Amino acid sequence: xxxxxxxxxxxxxxxxxxxxxxxxxGSAYSLIDNTRGNGIFTYDAANxxxxxxxxxxxxxxxxxxxxxxxxxxxxxxxxxxHYYAGVTYDFYKDVFGRDSFDxxxxxxxxxxxxxxxxxxxxxxxxxxxxxxGDGSNFVELSGGLDVxxxxxxxxxxxxxxxxxxxxxxxxxxxxxxxxxxTLTEFHEGINPDWDIGEDIYxxxxxxxxxxxxxxxxxxxxxxxxxxxxxxxxxxGGVHTNxxxxxxxxxxxxxxxxxxxxTVTGIGRDKLGxxxxxxxxxxxxxxxxxxxxRSSLIQSATDLYGANGPEVVDVTAAFDAVGVQ
Ligand SMILES: O=C(NO)[C@]12CC[C@H](CC1)C2
Ligand SMILES: [Ca+2]
Ligand SMILES: [Ca+2]
Ligand SMILES: [Ca+2]
Ligand SMILES: [Zn+2]
Numbered sequence: 001x002x003x004x005x006x007x008x009x010x011x012x013x014x015x016x017x018x019x020x021x022x023x024x025x026g027s028a029y030s031l032i033d034n035t036r037g038n039g040i041f042t043y044d045a046a047n048x049x050x051x052x053x054x055x056x057x058x059x060x061x062x063x064x065x066x067x068x069x070x071x072x073x074x075x076x077x078x079x080x081x082h083y084y085a086g087v088t089y090d091f092y093k094d095v096f097g098r099d100s101f102d103x104x105x106x107x108x109x110x111x112x113x114x115x116x117x118x119x120x121x122x123x124x125x126x127x128x129x130x131x132x133g134d135g136s137n138f139v140e141l142s143g144g145l146d147v148x149x150x151x152x153x154x155x156x157x158x159x160x161x162x163x164x165x166x167x168x169x170x171x172x173x174x175x176x177x178x179x180x181x182t183l184t185e186f187h188e189g190i191n192p193d194w195d196i197g198e199d200i201y202x203x204x205x206x207x208x209x210x211x212x213x214x215x216x217x218x219x220x221x222x223x224x225x226x227x228x229x230x231x232x233x234x235x236g237g238v239h240t241n242x243x244x245x246x247x248x249x250x251x252x253x254x255x256x257x258x259x260x261x262t263v264t265g266i267g268r269d270k271l272g273x274x275x276x277x278x279x280x281x282x283x284x285x286x287x288x289x290x291x292x293r294s295s296l297i298q299s300a301t302d303l304y305g306a307n308g309p310e311v312v313d314v315t316a317a318f319d320a321v322g323v324q
Pocket of ligand 5: 154177
């Protein structure tokens with residue numbers, strides 16, 4: 001008896017109802033979505049840490065439920081990891097024609113309840129992991145669509161430019177994840193914004209976020225090359241210096257005046273196409289900010305012509321953040 005596709009109901013981290021693609025094996029329902037690529041699979045690390053007190057051996061146990069209703073508080077992290085992985089899969093497929101992170105339908109695996117009070121999420125080379133947060137700095141991190149899109153974009157990057165996670169190439173790696181995590185949020189269209197992590201950060205504080213793409217300085221990240229971090233923390237400031245290309249991406253899409261330069265704005269769709277082409281056709285593992293600028297100008301030229309408003313805006317945006 002082979003398993004069959006089923007549709008379950010769930011409640012996400014923020015208490016929102018959603019339907020889930022699940023799989024019934026004759027006795028129980030599991031978080032296997034067979035409607036996308038070679039499947040989306042969600043697992044439970046059950047907050048265990050292994051005998052040496054290091055992180056739990058992955059992926060943990062496949063998420064199983066007796067009645068196809070995923071409505072308990074313990075279920076919420078799994079509901080959103082599963083559902084938002086599907087949203088991100090659809091974004092890449094519908095907008096760029098990319099079939100999963102490897103463009104070959106690779107199964108997408110996520111593990112939730114990872115670690116204990118773990119204030120983080122990551123792509124660990126083979127799958128996503130999501131901590132529950134400590135309940136004060138973070139709630140379950142899979143509850144942020146931009147975070148799920150951010151993490152899955154790390155996988156896309158690994159299978160394309162494979163940007164080294166250090167210094168400027170690392171900051172571009174981070175920025176790509178913020179850009180496509182944000183574009184995923186706009187594609188779904190529920191409370192989209194140019195902030196990162198707002199849905200899962202500091203439940204006790206409203207209107208804050210981890211990072212801002214529209215104004216990186218709001219959270220002390222630079223928005224100009226002259227203010228870049230040159231130290232060794234965080235692999236050379238990959239989560240800080242990402243503010244510089246993030247600000248450029250925001251200006252390319254939305255326009256604005258910055259450092260005495262005015263950018264018109266070409267919109268999110270063109271931003272996404274230009275960035276996706278640069279990530280998959282021109283950037284390499286050691287690309288610098290300057291090479292990001294030239295890759296994006298080349299991509300805009302390929303897609304929309306040599307002297308159009310798109311090339312003008314990409315050029316102006318990188319001038320505005322001090323990258324030549
Ligand atoms: O930027 C990140 N990882 O590279 C974050 C930080 C908070 C969200 C979960 C992980 C995004
Ligand atoms: Ca149930
Ligand atoms: Ca956001
Ligand atoms: Ca908050
Ligand atoms: Zn990241």
